[in-house]
Amino acid sequence: MELADRAIGLLLSVISLSIFTYYTFWVIILPFVETDHFVHKYFLPQEYAILIPVVIGVALVCFLMMFIGYVMLRSKRKNA
Structure with missing residues (x-):
């Protein structure tokens, strides 16, 4: 491996x-x-040099927030 x-x-x-x-x-x-x-x-055109990283960053932040929310809800159920 x-x-x-x-x-x-x-x-x-x-x-x-x-x-x-x-x-x-x-x-x-x-x-x-x-x-x-x-x-x-x-x-690609120069406009995409800013647009692509911004879109990827927003998607990453959204994914992280969803993951943190999921973990918080899951831990709340375990404690109850």
Whole structure:
């Protein structure tokens, strides 16, 4: 099982590094590249650079609040 855990960890690290590199290039470097350059076709419009993380953050906060509420209700039933 240790080999499978290492493989999953490596895969998650590679995916995270790829997303970080893509987003960093998209937000920091791409605005300084001319708009008619071919590299622009590989990236979404700049508006999504803010919209996507905000939507993911709101979804994460909603999920965490639902989880905390579920745990609180469950612990309340155990105590009663």
